[in-house]
Amino acid sequence: MRLDPFSIQYSTRPTATWQRILAAGPRVGYDDQLQAWLIAGHDNVHRVLADTGRFSNTATLFPVMPVSAAAGAVLAGLTATPVLVTADPPQHQRIRRIVRDFFPNTPSTAERRWGALVRARVDEQVAELAGRTDVDLMDVAVWLPLQVVVDVLGLPIGTRPLRAWTDQFAALVWGNPSPEQQLAAAHGAVALWQYCTNVVTGHATSGNPGRGLIGDLLAYRDGDDARLTLDEVAAIILNIFGAGWETVSAALGQALFHALREPDRWARLAHDEHYLAAHVEETLRHSPAIDGWLRLTRDEVVLDGVTIPAGARCLVLIGTAGHDPAVFPEPYVFDPGRARLSQHVAFGAGPHYCLGAALARLELTTTLRELARRLPQLTLHGGHQRGFKPSAGLRQDITLPASTGAAGSCPVAPPATPGAQP
Numbered sequence: 001m002r003l004d005p006f007s008i009q010y011s012t013r014p015t016a017t018w019q020r021i022l023a024a025g026p027r028v029g030y031d032d033q034l035q036a037w038l039i040a041g042h043d044n045v046h047r048v049l050a051d052t053g054r055f056s057n058t059a060t061l062f063p064v065m066p067v068s069a070a071a072g073a074v075l076a077g078l079t080a081t082p083v084l085v086t087a088d089p090p091q092h093q094r095i096r097r098i099v100r101d102f103f104p105n106t107p108s109t110a111e112r113r114w115g116a117l118v119r120a121r122v123d124e125q126v127a128e129l130a131g132r133t134d135v136d137l138m139d140v141a142v143w144l145p146l147q148v149v150v151d152v153l154g155l156p157i158g159t160r161p162l163r164a165w166t167d168q169f170a171a172l173v174w175g176n177p178s179p180e181q182q183l184a185a186a187h188g189a190v191a192l193w194q195y196c197t198n199v200v201t202g203h204a205t206s207g208n209p210g211r212g213l214i215g216d217l218l219a220y221r222d223g224d225d226a227r228l229t230l231d232e233v234a235a236i237i238l239n240i241f242g243a244g245w246e247t248v249s250a251a252l253g254q255a256l257f258h259a260l261r262e263p264d265r266w267a268r269l270a271h272d273e274h275y276l277a278a279h280v281e282e283t284l285r286h287s288p289a290i291d292g293w294l295r296l297t298r299d300e301v302v303l304d305g306v307t308i309p310a311g312a313r314c315l316v317l318i319g320t321a322g323h324d325p326a327v328f329p330e331p332y333v334f335d336p337g338r339a340r341l342s343q344h345v346a347f348g349a350g351p352h353y354c355l356g357a358a359l360a361r362l363e364l365t366t367t368l369r370e371l372a373r374r375l376p377q378l379t380l381h382g383g384h385q386r387g388f389k390p391s392a393g394l395r396q397d398i399t400l401p402a403s404t405g406a407a408g409s410c411p412v413a414p415p416a417t418p419g420a421q422p
């Protein structure tokens with residue numbers, strides 16, 4: 001079985017590969033290029049993501065491709081304690097219970113806590129676009145969630161080094177960097193971890209817990225390591241920063257692309273709240289931001305009749321779950337009105353289900369609504385060839401050039417081919 005995640009084909013049209021795997025079978029098989037077991041199909045993906053007893057999260061953020069000895073030596077400095085997405089029971093439940101109390105996870109509580117903050121950040125981004133003619137929508141898709149997660153966590157400095165460090169972290173974990181790039185990325189990843197540690201210890205020693213989630217967690221800790229150690233607080237901040245930015249950025253790119261492919265969709269997003277919510281969910285099903293995710297078998301496991309040995313890496317193909325015709329008929333068609341949409345697994349399943357799903361939906365709906373209202377003439381550039389950053393897990397557009405419709409812009413709408421696959 002072969003995914004070939006760094007090929008041109010996968011970096012332009014991953015859906016074609018998912019369909020090939022689903023149609024040809026088997027849906028569980030060893031990929032010797034990735035040295036990992038590929039897990040495909042809605043039932044298999046759901047089962048593995050939800051089964052923390054047989055599948056471990058400890059290797060979830062280990063690089064998909066082997067790293068050089070030099071990069072590995074630098075990465076030894078990334079000493080973050082396992083928490084949330086990198087932890088297994090019982091540590092996972094303990095930390096998740098604490099964070100959940102401070103992290104709203106329903107639409108109404110997320111709106112109450114973060115609605116005004118997200119709207120303010122969206123307003124800034126839309127105002128920036130409105131003054132221009134030709135724009136790259138990925139600028140909005142990158143900066144908006146970065147600023148939101150910085151606000152939500154209570155991180156104190158400007159966002160520029162954070163962006164570079166996290167890009168390097170993502171490339172190291174899911175990409176296929178050269179040995180030189182690996183070394184730079186390893187330094188970036190360690191710099192990000194040291195930054196989180198310094199911010200947390202700085203607040204703790206100054207007696208000022210700070211704002212956002214950092215403030216909440218330090219107030220809860222109240223100087224007591226039995227409740228939460230400083231290392232755990234820093235690891236939670238690193239974890240949520242990593243989990244909550246590039247994911248939303250990728251999802252926003254996907255949602256904007258689908259929205260702008262047909263002018264009717266764009267117009268509807270401005271005023272039809274039901275359609276807006278469905279558009280976001282259909283984007284998550286059809287084009288999930290995270291479409292591959294690593295797990296490690298704890299023991300030998302039989303899945304779909306295939307035996308996977310203990311201690312084996314499994315790349316869970318979330319993208320194939322959304323394209324499984326057994327659950328979603330005509331899966332390649334983008335149809336926000338389809339049945340069983342709530343069964344997508346773009347936010348995972350079971351004990352590790354995304355803690356930031358409500359925040360992500362708030363960011364996505366607020367951005368689409370405001371852009372569609374204030375830039376009704378926005379169109380993607382006609383000749384644009386879509387391409388994603390090479391990645392085994394994160395599906396983020398490199399660029400989305402568009403015209404705002406202001407005088408001097410380059411408004412050529414892309415051909416809207418119903419049912420065509422991006």
Ligand code: HEM
Pocket residue numbers: 049057060084085086096149152239240243244245247248251288289290293345346347348349351352353354355356357359360
């Ligand atoms: C569209 C955007 C997002 C997508 C597609 C996404 C996807 C996911 C997925 C698939 C998981 C499950 C991982 C697993 O099973 O191991 C997950 C977990 C998680 N997500 Fe998200 N996520 C998004 C946005 C966010 C945001 C905005 C935050 C917070 C600011 C966030 C924080 C987390 C955390 C902390 C976990 C780990 C939960 C745990 O292990 O208990 N995510 N996310």
